[in-house]
Amino acid sequence: MQAHAFAFVFSAVSLLYSLSASAAALLPNDTDALLQFRSQTDAHGILLANWTTGNACSASWRGVRCIHGRVTALILPSLDLRGPVDSLARLDQLRLLDLHGNRLNGTLLPLTRCSNLKLLYLAGNDFSGEVPADIGSLKRLLRLDLSDNNLRGPIPRQILNLTRLLTIRLQNNVLAGQLPDLSAALPELRELNLTNNEFYGRVPFGLLKKFGSRSVAGNEGLCGPNPLPVCSFLDAPPAAASAQTVVQSNPSSLPTSTVAGPAGKEEESRKGLSTGSIVAIVVANSVVLLVIASFAVAYYCGRNSGDNGSSSSSKGRRRSSSNSGDKKMYLNDVRGRGGDSDSTTTTNRSKLVFFDRRKQFELEDLLRASAEMLGKGSLGTVYKAVLEDGCTVAVKRLKDANPCARKEFEQYMDLVGKLRHPNLVHLRAYYYAKEEKLLVYDYLSNGSLYSLLHANRGPGRIPLDWTTRISLVLGAARGLARIHEEYSGLKIPHGNVKSSNVLLDKNGVACISDFGLALLLSPVHAMARLGGYSAPEQGETKRLSQKADVYSFGVLLLEVLTGRLPLQYRSPIRARGAEEEQGVDLPKWVRSVVRDEWTAEVFDPELLRYKNIEEEMMAMLHVGLACVAEKAEKRPTMSEVAKMIEDIRVEQSPSPLGEDLDESRYSLSPSVATTEDNLASY
Incomplete structure (x- = not known):
């Protein structure tokens, strides 16, 4: 009897073991999936170097986060x-x-099988095809960022099912x-x-009301209320037609004839237009032709007068503008200064290279x-230029680069x-052009770190909080590391850091x-x-270098x-009885204060308002001092600096000491893609 019982128990245990082994075999292998991803995207095995041993969840692979042994987050931005x-x-x-x-x-398409996705950030890649x-x-999707890719086709209507977006x-x-x-289908948007x-076509009124025309700028085929172009009947087919017609992806393929009118009017339209209608059309066409002719004559006369007297009049305009303090940009002389001796054709001279x-x-x-x-x-004058279609760019007119030959200039621009x-x-x-060089950049609207740090110091100034300073410094470090x-x-x-x-x-x-x-x-x-910002060795070598960049960043x-x-050079050392140093640059001054164990005097008084950040400030100080090491070989790389x-990065600035303030007034901290939502809270 005991033997039979033992055999039964053994059989049951064996069966359970077999079932568990089978179930384990059926579980998706996240580690294998990531190894395949690495083999396809990191050909040299350098970027994801620690994706080699152990399990993806237990071996602390770069950018991988897990819950209960399954990969729940993959964070690998800007790795090439x-x-x-x-x-x-x-x-x-x-x-x-x-x-x-x-x-x-x-x-x-493959990513649509990741059915639990909540945050999807794929901006700045080269994805193609349709959404x-x-x-x-x-x-469950909350955030969808597919910007700056090569996606084509329409927005699929199935996106309206994502009601949590x-x-x-x-x-x-x-x-x-x-x-x-x-806006109507996605109430949380x-x-x-x-x-x-x-x-192209009419912009839904609800979308414009909620997000404004800026949300759809740069789409020349769209129409709607001001400031968008006025819509014609072709931009919004009647409901009856739209129910029967598939709208093509090319605006030129839109129907060019009207849909049949109400009952009783269809037969009349077949017979022809009434006499009154014909007279109205003739009059309207005459008016339009007269307006077009007037504009053509005005343009031709204005152009000729500008050609005949442009030299004196344009100089006069620029002189009066300068005297009045106006900051308008006058680039109309770019064509006149475009003469080239390095075999540049007129066609090439008149083109921007994108x-x-x-x-x-x-x-x-642009002109x-x-x-x-x-x-x-130090390298030229920068202008904010607003094109006629509303697009805003920053334009830099270079100086001191005029002797640069075309081939050399184009090689540098290609790199940049x-x-x-x-x-x-x-x-x-x-x-x-030989005498004129323009660079066109994206326009950035929030100024510079310099102005945030130094502008309007004194009473009433909104200080730059600790979190924002760290965020901006980290962003600059990442950008510089990417160049290196x-x-x-x-x-x-x-x-030029x-x-x-x-x-x-x-x-x-x-x-x-x-x-x-x-x-x-x-x-x-x-x-x-x-x-x-110049490194000590540059006085002798007269050379730019990546190691000198690290010093400048420090x-x-x-x-x-x-x-x-x-x-x-003004130093607080004088306040404690020592003679004030003159002609000492910032790194030397900081070293001297730290050496004399007066480290607290180093930090910006605006930072001393915040509590519990002493440890972070000291850690950042050590990073800065490492970067400004006098010997270039002792400086870290920019990748190491960013790391x-x-x-030591903090997520939120502490409250100022002894003050009950609205911290939103003091923070300009950017929203970082991987931290803007707390994954565990969903």
């Missing part, structure tokens, strides 16, 4: 990954996927078709950006733009223009500007523009911590 994402379709427990700023390609209709199966970013693609009423695509297909325009459009001078920098990163200002186009990594073989530096070249976009994200422009100058001229970091200009800052 290249290839498809098909293998990620097996990660069925994935909640967060952040791959923005890479060079991933292929279609998005798949199966995206409607991602019922808070964010849709589809800007800077080649999407087309008519817009669905996203807070942010919508459809700019710079090829949508680096992508997004929102291109002609030189004439007609209303513009405002933003300032004069093809580099993409969320923390680099995007160079959109350039114009070359991309051109590590050629050892190409930025060459300073707080005035750290700009903020509309979301408060820091972007490095002026990359590569110092290469157009002689090293002596380039270093003269660095001022207090000065910038000390500037952020102290609130002092790099060449501001050190990431490790």
